[in-house]
Amino acid sequence: MPHSTPLVATVVAGLVAAFAMGAVAHRLRISPVAGYLFAGVLVGPFTPGVVADSALANELAELGVILLMFGVGLHFSVRDLLSVRKIAVPGAVLQIAFATALGAGLATWLGWNLAGGLVFGLALSVASTVVLLRAMQVGKLMDTERGRIAVGWLIVEDLAMVLVLVLLPALAGLANGRAQSGMELAWMIGLTLAKVGGFIALMLIVGKRVIPAALHWAAHTGSRELFRLAVLAIALGVAFGAAYVFDVSFALGAFFAGMVMGEKQLSRRAAEETLPLRDAFAVLFFVSVGMLFDPAVVVEHGGAVLATVLIVILGKSLAAIAIVRFFGHSLHTALTVAAGLAQIGEFSFMLAALGVKLGVLPEEGRDLILAGAIFSIFANPLLFRWLAGRHSIVKSVAASESARRAPSAAGERVVLVGYGRVGRLVAEGISGEARQMVIVEERADLARSAREIGHEVVEGNASSMDILEEAGIGEATRLMIAIPEGFEAGVIAQHARQRNPDIQILARAHSDEEVDHLEKIGADHVVMGEREIARRLLELLQSSRRQGSGEPA
Template identity: 65%
Template sequence: MPDHSTPLIATIVVGLGLAFAFGLVAQRLRVSPLVGYLLAGVAVGPFTPGFVADAALAGELAEIGIILLMFAVGLHFSWRDLMSVGAIAVPGAIVQIGVATMLGLGLALLLGWGVVAGLVFGLALSVASTVVLVRALQERRLMDTERGRIAVGWLVVEDLAMVLALVLLPALAGATMAGSVAPGNLLVTLAITFGKVALFGAAMLVVGRRAIPWLLHYVAHTGSRELFRLAVYVIALGVAFGAAKLFGVSFALGAFFAGMVLSESKLSQRAAEEALPLRDAFAVLFFVSVGMLFDPGVLLRDPLGVVAAVLIIVVGKSVAAYGIVRAFGHGHATALTISASLAQIGEFSFILAGLGVALGMLPAEGRDLVLAGAILSILVNPVLFFAVDKRLPAAVRSPVPPPAAPAPAESGHEVLVGYGRVGALVGKRLSAAGRKLVVIEAGEDAAEAARRDGARVIIGNAADPEVLAEAELGKARRIFVAIPEAFEAGQVVQQARAISPDLEILARAESEEAVEHLTRLGATLTVMGEREIAHRMLERALARGAHRPAAAH
């Protein structure tokens, strides 16, 4: 039994431990680990027997998770990508949010909650989970297709709408008196709120737009990875905290603006990579804390309400999205894919429902229905995609990149795993030398950079056997494993050696232990940065020393 005299440690250890166990089970069942994290929260919540985590501490940990999640949303936000599909994504998302909100309002009125609670409830049911949607598209190699770009653009518009809702809800709550809204108070409160947001936005554009990228570039030139990573966290958390204390806006909005400003920097990709470990850890704690708030008894007390909420998410949103996409002249396959992508809810739904309850705008039962709807819709989502896949021809449901040009008999193509800082240097030199290059990359920005450099790109995780198979290693001359994560790189090396025993495998390592690990799994040559730097420096020093006469004493 955990030591209750250390509630913070107990909450973190038990929360992460159960999240890992439940998430692993969810992964094995081929559903989103997010479901496992939520169920872990239910297990340590006050509505189930056994250990009960400290709700106040869990709430503060969740706030850090929200800040880092919103920072990541801002960091990956791209006006260019949004504008490329804006003609359908902007009106489509707005209309779909409106339909879902009205359906949620209707259910709330039937349950006797009132209009304000109904609007908050409906908004929470209207926005899809970024984690679930992106994973579903990546699994089907759809991120780089028109359908994938529309779905992601649609999601970006939903996220922006929810950011606006997070700004407006406290203002609406402040102007609401005795169940009714006084128009004069509402206008004044909204004016003050938008004024504070405008001041904060101006400060970020005038000061933050210069100071934040400058700070990151300065730290990057120190050469310290630890300081760079710390700088990223300080920017995300510091701007969010400052926004709340100085301008009265939410942590979430402050973190979103910090990420959006930083996204214009050339170091944004590296910042995203460095923020990932801590962001993932606190995001897990966020989902655990949300699960703690869920009362499973609602499934027995109000089964019809749960079913109605799930139908709004899975059927109501899907039908609306399908009709909107078709109305804009897109095909059946595109409409079905986007409908299935949006038929679930997640992170923003939890944030909105939690804020609504905290402000007294939504009853706790409403939050329970949102959480039940999220868990069940995420469980159902793979089934919907399976049904969509069955209705579409194989070439349509999962487009495969065009095959590479035939390689000369005397030499095969080069395969490069990862197109980050190291991979991009390798790829550019290979392309300049006229080599036929196939790049395996999961990140959209890096994949686009590889395409610009003339490579054929396979979107996905190279540790996935199906993704690696697309690179045709049996015909390849060699493979470069340029990703820094030793565990994932080891999986790639091991599979590549099994596919082609004679293949030359060149791998990157970050430590002596990683060198041994990758060599043991079959790498032909494993290169560690620090060791190679030392060799080059000694080569030059010793070569010069051999030809220079000794100094006179």
């Protein structure tokens, strides 16, 4: 068997290191993103030991970007995009201009020419697609106004960077003394805008009919494997075709592919099918960023690295806060948008690589951009955690007060975890008995459905003690766990029992091992779906036999 397998080695080294460092990060109670970045440093070319192929890692990371943007598009309609255009368009343009000016100023102080300073500043102005969307999904912000503003802002930034990447070779020719007429520049700008507009029009007119029809056909075949392949083929095929034919980014192509079918019934199933691959390749994105980082840069150019990081985290944030507040939105919305955009990523690397290749940006500039990216990506989850902590103080106090009042108003309070197919039926039954109930649901679309019916909902992962506290677990009389993951249910049951020793716990399981685990954890009753189905089928069989023999049923 040949052992020269760089692709396999890169995937294995990246995922194994990411798992190890992610577990350490989880143990230290910090964001797993920090662990993934450090894993990249460990398997990168600037540290001893195993060295993965950084070029292959970057290409694999692009798959994560495509699948992530496709998933976001499934939950982001044209109406959502148009609803935030009045702030997203001017906000993104103004922030790009401000960050570019700050970057150019730092470049001038470092002794670079104006062209290099502009490329450097532009690279610092655009946020990472993966980092922003990961933060929005973890924070359950995708379906909020501030989440839509941040995503719309990001789309405008991506469009602007597509234009910059196309025009940069011509502008570099001017900077290096190679003449280029104004007519040629105008032609390039017009051609780029025409390509982007043509792609968007094609997706909204043709894609809106063809893509859903293809998925419906695949779904009606009854083959889950074929449906999964259809989803991946559409996401990856449209993204690649958009880049190859229309010169737009993979991310933008995948986003529109998801968006044109986002309001269809199959969108939720499509999102579920891409989730495992999306998460795996998104992890490889962070590993690939870490692989590019040379720790020696911090020692050799410490002051410049610090200034770069401050521009990305502080300068861009202050600009975003000022712009959002100017347009009349709340301070909390401004802080959310600012935190989401206070980092840089994939477009920054593309600009840096192209700038160095064209002789416009010095190699020191690329190193500073990479350092700024890794430190800002590392800090981003901490910013969101701080923001979430500040926002949740009042909400948690209010929820606790509500939870304390509820038992006095009614004799029983039930916390229901999960509002999927089983949880929805359980909720209907509990509501019919007029009991006090709060639903804990992690998925934003299901949480929204429960709220629309009138249920009290806490959005988040019930394995978090903070989420259980917000749901009033300390005052609840019963906990019903309706999620299909038995071992995750065990964590929830364990936390609930620690907080409320007298609570009665009813859980759902799919295997004998899950039943045993939940009973050891302390669940009072565990229902295994397969056993209940078999029991009911046997009851129906016996009933039909009695009827056939004339016996009373």
